[in-house]
Amino acid sequence: MYDIVIIGAGPAGLSAAVNTSFLKLTSVVIDDTQAGGALIQAYPWKKVDYFGFYEVSGKELAEIFVEHARKNGVEIIEGEEALDIKKLDEGFEVITTKNSYKGKTVVLATGIIGTPRHLNVKGEDLEGIYYYLKDPEGYRGKKVLVVGGGDSAVENATALSLNGAEVYVAHRRDEFRAMVKNQERLFKTNAKIFWNTEVKEFVGNKKVEEVILFNNKTGEEFELEVDNVFIFIGSVLKKEFFQRLGIEMEGNFVKVNKDFMTNIPGVFAIGDITPGIKRISKAVYEGEAVAFSIFKFLKNPYWGKND
Ligand code: NAP
Numbered sequence: 001m002y003d004i005v006i007i008g009a010g011p012a013g014l015s016a017a018v019n020t021s022f023l024k025l026t027s028v029v030i031d032d033t034q035a036g037g038a039l040i041q042a043y044p045w046k047k048v049d050y051f052g053f054y055e056v057s058g059k060e061l062a063e064i065f066v067e068h069a070r071k072n073g074v075e076i077i078e079g080e081e082a083l084d085i086k087k088l089d090e091g092f093e094v095i096t097t098k099n100s101y102k103g104k105t106v107v108l109a110t111g112i113i114g115t116p117r118h119l120n121v122k123g124e125d126l127e128g129i130y131y132y133l134k135d136p137e138g139y140r141g142k143k144v145l146v147v148g149g150g151d152s153a154v155e156n157a158t159a160l161s162l163n164g165a166e167v168y169v170a171h172r173r174d175e176f177r178a179m180v181k182n183q184e185r186l187f188k189t190n191a192k193i194f195w196n197t198e199v200k201e202f203v204g205n206k207k208v209e210e211v212i213l214f215n216n217k218t219g220e221e222f223e224l225e226v227d228n229v230f231i232f233i234g235s236v237l238k239k240e241f242f243q244r245l246g247i248e249m250e251g252n253f254v255k256v257n258k259d260f261m262t263n264i265p266g267v268f269a270i271g272d273i274t275p276g277i278k279r280i281s282k283a284v285y286e287g288e289a290v291a292f293s294i295f296k297f298l299k300n301p302y303w304g305k306n307d
Contacts, residue, residue, distance in 0.1 A: 001090075001091060001102045001103065001104060002026045002027055002028050002101065002102065002103045002104070003020065003025035003026045003027060003103065003104050003105065003294070003298060004016070004017075004020055004025060004026070004027040004028075004103055004104070004105050004106070004107055004294055005027070005028055005030065005092065005094045005101045005102070005103030005105075005106050005107070006027055006028065006029040006030070006106075006107040006109055007030055007082045007094065007106065007107065007108055007109060007110055008029070008030075008031060008037065008108070008109035008110040008111055008271070009029045009030070009031035009034075009035035009036065009037065009066070009069075009076055009078070009109075010031075010036065010037020010038060010039070010109060010111045010113075010271060010272075010283065011037055011039070011065055011271070011280045011283040011284050011287070012037075012109040012111070012270045012271025012272070012283035012284070012286055012287045013029050013031070013037070013107065013109035013270075013271070013287065014029065014035065014037075014065045014066065014068070014069045014074070014076075014287065015065075015283065015284040015285075015286075015287025015288055016107050016109060016270060016286075016287035016288075016290050016291055017029045017069050017072075017074040017076075017287075018068055018069050018072050018074060018287070019287055019288045019290075019291035019292075020291040020294060020295070021072040021073055021074055022072070022291070023291055023292075023295045025291070025294065025295060025298070027074060027075070027103075028075045028076075028077060028101055028103075029069070029074060029075065029076045029077065030077045030080050030082055030094065030096055030101065031076070031077070031078050031079075031080070032079070032080065032081035032082070032097075032114070033078065033079065033114075034078055034079075035062070035066045035069075035076050035078055036058075036059070036062025036063070036065065036066055037062065037111055037113070037283075038058075038111055038113035038272075039058040039059070039061050039062040039065075039280075040058060040059055040062040041113060041114070041132070042058075042113050042132055042152075043058045043133070043155075043156075044057065044058045044059035044062070044134075045057060045058065045059070045134075045135070045136055045159070046058045046155060046159065048061055048280070050280050050281065051281060061280075077096075077099075077101075079098075080096035080097050080098045080099060081096060081097045082094050082095070082096050082110075083095050083096060083097060084244075084245075085106055085245055085267070087264075088102065090104065091103055091104040091105070091266065092104075092105070092106050092266065092267070094106060104266070104298055105266045105267070105268065105294050105297060105298065106266065106267045106268070107268045107269070107270060107290055107294070108242070108247075108254065108262070108267065108268065108269040108270070108273060109269070109270050109271045109273070109283075109287070110238070110241075110271075110273060111271055111272045111273065112235040112236065112237050112238075112272045112273060112278075113235055113272070114235075114238075115235055115236050115237070115238050116131035116132070116231070116232075116233075116234075116235050116236075117233045117234045117235060117236050118131075118231070119147065119199055119231055119233065121199050121200065121201055121202065122200075122201040122202065123201050123202030123203055123204065123208065124202055124231075126202050126204045126206065126207060126208040127204075127206055127207040127208065128204070128207045128208040128226075128227065128228045128229065129202060129208050129228070129229045129230075129231065130228065130229070130230050130231070131230070131231055131232070133156045133159065133160065133230055136156070136159035136160055136162075136163045137163045137164075139160055139163065139164075139165040139227075139228060140163060140164035140165060141164060141165070141166075142165050142166070142227040142228055143165070143166045143168075143225065143226050143227050143228075144160055144165050144166070144167055144168070144226060144227060144228045144229065144230060145168045145169075145170060145211055145224060145226045145228075145229045145230070146160065146167060146168070146169045146170070146191075146229075146230045146232060147169075147170050147171075147199060147229065147230070147231045147232065147233060148169075148171065148231065148232040148233045148234070149169075149171035149172070149173060149175075149176040149177050149178065150176075150177045150178050150232065150233075150234060151177075151178040151179055151182055152232035152234075153169065153171070153176075153178070153230075153232035153233070154169075154176055154178035154182045154183055154185075154186050155178070155182050155185075155186075156230055156232055157169045157186055157189075157191050157230075158182070158185045158186045158189055158191070160191075160230070161186075161189035161190055161191045162189060166190075167189070167190070167191035167192070168191070168192050168193075168194060168224060168226075169186070169191055169192070169193045169194065170194045170197040170198065170199060170211075170213055171193065171194070171195060171196075171197065172196065172197065172198050172216060173195070173196065174195045174196055175195075194213060194215075196215050196216050196217045197213050197214070197215055197216070198213065198214055198216050199211055199212070199213055200212040200213065200214050200221065202229065203223075208226060208228070208229055209225065209226070210223050210224065210225050210226065211223070211224045211226055211229060235272075236252070237252050237253065237254075237273055239252075242254055242273075245264070245267075246263075246264065247262050247263065247264060247267065247269075248262065248263040250275060251275075253273060253274055253275040254269040254273045254274055256268070256269050256270075256274050259289075259290075259293035259296070259297070260274065260286060260289060260290045260293055261293065261297070266297065268290050268293065268294065270283065270286035270287055270289075270290050271283040271286060271287075274286065
C-alpha cells in the first residue's frame with residue numbers, strides 16, 4: 001500500500017511525487033504512455049520558456065523533471081492506463097490495463113493533452129489530418145493548413161513555416177488568442193493567415209486533398225488544396241472517466257477545494273484538469289501544494305490546522 005498513487009507523469013504528477021518524497025511519503029506514478037506529459041507527447045521539439053530555463057526543448061525539460069523524480073526515488077510506471085479507481089476499507093485501488101496499485105490516497109494528474117478537440121466537420125477522418133506535430137521538419141515543401149488561434153496553433157504554424165512548409169492558418173476570429181510573443185514570431189514567417197475563417201469540409205480520396213473554407217463574416221466560400229492539415233483547437237477533458245468515478249466537475253474541470261481534494265475524501269486533482277491557466281508552473285505548484293495537503297490528510301500534523 002503506497003501513501004499516494006499518482007495517475008499521470010506530466011509536470012504536475014512528477015512534481016507531486018518529488019515533493020511527497022521530501023515528506024517521506026511513498027508514491028508511485030502511473031502513465032499511460034511515457035513520463036513527461038504534454039512536454040514529451042505534444043511538443044518534444046518545441047523550445048519552451050519555463051522560468052529559469054531559456055528555450056529548453058520540451059523533451060529536455062521532460063527529461064530533467066523525470067530525472068529529478070527518479071533521483072528522489074520516485075517509482076514511475078509507463079505504458080499503463082488507469083481504468084478504474086475502487087474505494088477500499090482503507091484507501092483505494094487503482095486498476096490499470098496491466099496491474100493494480102493500492103494507495104491511501106490518489107492524485108489525478110492526467111492532463112488533457114491526450115484528447116484533442118475535433119472540429120466535427122465532414123471529412124475530418126481523412127488521412128493526413130493531425131492533432132499533433134511530432135516532427136516539424138517532416139513537412140518541408142508541403143502545403144499545410146493549420147486551424148486554430150491559440151498558442152498551440154500559432155507555435156506549430158511557426159515551426160512548420162520555419163522548417164520550409166507552405167503554411168496557411170485559418171482562425172475563426174480577426175485576432176489570435178495566443179501569447180503576443182508567439183504571434184509576433186508567426187507574423188515574421190511566410191505563413192498566410194485567413195482571418196474570420198472556418199472549415200466547412202475536408203475533401204479527398206482516402207487522404208485529404210482539399211479544404212473548403214468559409215469566411216464567417218461574408219459567408220464567402222473558397223477551396224484550398226493541401227497536403228496536410230493540423231487542427232489545434234484546444235483539448236477536452238475526458239469527463240466520462242471522472243464522472244464514472246463519481247467526481248464532481250466544475251464545467252470542464254475537476255472541482256477541487258483549496259487543498260486540491262475532490263469531493264471524494266482522499267482523491268486529489270492537480271494540473272491542467274483543475275481550473276486555472278494551463279501552464280507548467282501551475283502544474284508544478286499544484287504538485288507541491290498537494291504534497292502538503294496529503295501529508296496533512298494522512299499525518300494530521302500539529303501545524304496542519306493553522307493554514
Ligand atoms: P486554446 O488556447 O484553447 O485555443 C484554441 C483555439 O482554437 C482558440 O483560438 C479557439 O478559438 C479555437 N477553436 C476552439 N474551438 C474551435 C472550433 N470548433 N472551430 C474553430 N476554432 C476553434 O488551446 P491551445 O492552443 O491548445 O492551448 C491550450 C492551453 O495551453 C492554453 O492555455 C495555452 O495558452 C496553453 N499553451 C501554452 C503554450 C505556451 O505557453 N507556449 C503552448 C501551447 C499551449 P477562439 O479563440 O475563438 O476561442
